[in-house]
Amino acid sequence: MQALDRIFVALSDPNRRGMAERLSRGPATVKQLAEPVGMRLPSAVKHLRILEDSGIVVSRKAGRVRTYSLQPAALTVIADWVRDREAALNAAFDRLETAMREIPEEETGL
Helix, strand or coil: CHHHHHHHHHHCCHHHHHHHHHHCCCCEEHHHHHHHHCCCHHHHHHHHHHHHHCCCEEEEEECCEEEEEECHHHHHHHHHHHHHHHHHHHHHHHHHHHHHHHCCCCCCCC
16 A cells, blocks of 8 residues: 555645656656746756655656656556445445345335
């Protein structure tokens, strides 16, 4: 569950969600991620570090330029969690439907 918690914490910030969204279209440098939203580079690096620590992004450094890429496999943790919740809800609704069918209908006497 720790991986899921780290991912949710990382994505709880709108700036980090925006960075992840941008990276879903391809790799980008810190500058390319910071400029469109008017963020200073040190702030962008802090946000990217949180995304990297959660496993959502990876970085590589070539010379003085650090490029970030999205790790889509990290997001399967969220998809699995949602799928499990959906299955549990569907099972509960199925039980409710079965229970409702077992209750005799009252005559309305219209």
